[in-house]
Amino acid sequence: MTAEMLRFTVDGIEVEAVSGQSILEACDIAGIYIPRLCYHPDLEPGGNCRVCTCNVNGRNVAACITPAAHGMRVENDTKLLTDDRRSVIEMLFVEGEHPCPYCVASGDCELQALGYRLALKAPLQPYRWPRREIDATHPDITLDHDRCILCSRCIRASRMEDGKTIFGFDGRGITMTLNVDAQGGLGETQMAAIDKAAHVCPVACIVINRNSYRVPNGRRRFDTMMIGSDIEARRKP
């Protein structure tokens, strides 16, 4: 163990981390999957979805933004946390509109995949049926606000990776929506289909046109493997 290495436990399993790593990053390397939604490995963490919430030394914190510290005791795979995470996923399903059977992202959608992984059945909470408009002003990209889960990935990607700041939030609370940097919609912005921001959406809010069925249903990422199983495959026995 070098000087900057530190050790902590996750559900009793010892994990090594480098100082500065988040709990989630350290666990990813160690092959322990912590469910997450707004986190993206190429982006600064946002802390929006709270799905990666773990119990650390008795306190709930989001694993994506909490630095690993030596000796911390992390609970991840417990019934209580799984129930709470499922409840958060259910909230997203009833907040927006997510008709998986005919959604272009079906099988490639992290929200849907987490629903399966966390064994979400039909939501018990009432649907909100929001009225949100589709932004089809861009020739190569469609913005389907019905699907947006306000994870801020595109906001972060556009600002930090693309240097464009195409996206922002509008409003607050339950009326909050995704906003673009032009009154006339996405088509009036500098957004390009090759931008990082166009490729980080976990659902089918930002959709690249003429591209959606290259991979047919049934053969997509999460049709063939459970979300997180790639991370778990790294685990050394």
Next chain:
Amino acid sequence: MTTDDSAAVEAIVNEFAADRSRLLDIVEAVQRRSGYVSDEAVQAIAMGLQIHAVEVEDMISFYAFFDRHPRGRIRIRLSKTPVSFITGANDVARAFEAALGINIGETSADAGFTLQWTSDIGMADQEPAALVNGIVLTKIKPDDVPAIVAALRQHDDLALARHAIANAVVRPSLVQAGPLLTGPFDHGAGLRYALALAPDQVIEAITASKLRGRGGAGFPTGTKWRLTRKSKGQEHYVACNADEGEPGTFKDRVLLSDFADLVFDGMTIAGYALGARHGLVYLRGEYAYLWEALQAVLKTRRALGLLGSNICGHAGFDFDIRIQLGAGAYICGEESSMIESLEGKRGAPRDRPPFPTERGYLQQPTAVDNVETYVCAARILEKGAAWFQGYGTAASSGTKLMSVSGDCARPGVYEVPFGITVNELLDLVVAADAAYVQVSGPSGQSVAPKDFGRRIAYEDLSTGGSTMVFGPQRDVLGIALQFAEFFVDESCGWCVPCRVGTTLLRQGMQKIVAGRATLADVTETEALANTVMRMSRCGLGQSAPNPILTTMRSFPELYEARLQPGAFAPRVTLQEALAEAVEVQGRQPVAEEV
């Protein structure tokens, strides 16, 4: 927008040195000038600050007091709280609707008036109250409304209208002063004692007094100051949280109105102790009417050498205070949201660590303390830690300012020693038949008579001071529903459990209050409330379920009384579900034949 307007916006941007962190002030100035912030103004601001329009909109759209579309020249915002409702706010609203010819939420055709509800404006002891642009109206009776509207119509200058309106007065709220707020007061007395000590000794004195944060969380102030002083940074900042947004509290308003010198004294002491040169007061937008008076106090202090360079002749101690006006967002009372707002951004909380003591305002070490905490600090330096510890309990030293409102004969601010029981407090305010007390506002606890022997103290009923008293005639669950609605209005939206969860909790409570819930629904609502509490990012979401969870514990019989038998009852009746179809078709559904 004419070139004139563009030039005006440009001038405003330049007035704030095109500083991105002053975006809130810039937008506030534009809003004050034009009544709203147009698309063109957004573009002009963005260009002036060299940022994107979407960033400007991101900030503006967050705050209730900013508008992106023209509204009435006169904005009437009626305070919406359980206390305003029991004092007749609904009748006042109807009277305004009648006098203006518009409904709540609407703007009159001549664009003269907009009428709307707003969250608690800090006048719980003199409700029904309203904000009319920057003017506060209190104790409004429906009969007063025609005269109010006539005065507003008659005078283009609101300052003149104000003199013509009898309700345009904020009454003194301090009913009982204790050791903290009983004079004599000497400008800068505490500060002079502090300057005779080394900064570390000042922190030791605060630590020895066992002073804890008066906002409600109760973090030891001495520890916070020590951590902030220890943190390395280019600058250290002293921030005063005057975003008193918890419904039912108004004691900081009293301190800012009548004891501003003590507040600034405490901040200056903190500045000395932490090695800070800059103090910031985050004043909630609802208290904008205090702006001039507070600036006057600051000016006097500068003239007396209590602010500025070489304060009190102490070579090298430079400190000054800026007041940042908020714009209608309860969440900005959460310290990290407040810091975001101070930086000119939407008031979304930050994840911690890092804590503000390490990286706060502009990523520099910042001590954020409540208005009352600074007043305590000033008096502790003046009178000594032992004096302060002579009041209260072992774990909660000193006195606490309680804002009491609702069904009691003498609402107002009471300075009481920590350890006082709810019963004793109810005796003071003359509320013999209290049936339910909401301690520490919606984010606090619902307390039933069986618990009135409990004590106001960090170790028992911890509170920021809000105390709403309700008599036996009030609907406890209806009030819990109003609190649930408050959190829907005030959730910042950043994280899912709070953004969506507060809305789902409101729906759950609506079903319960309407008498349509089964036991399964109540269990489901309770489980959801616990999830929101455990999973939310900041204190708002973590405490938003409190009114529901604590009324379930304190008043289980009230829930039972409204239950439907059976396993399932629909949220809406068949009649309601079909209402739209009935209206479209112009006929009732045909009853199913048996």
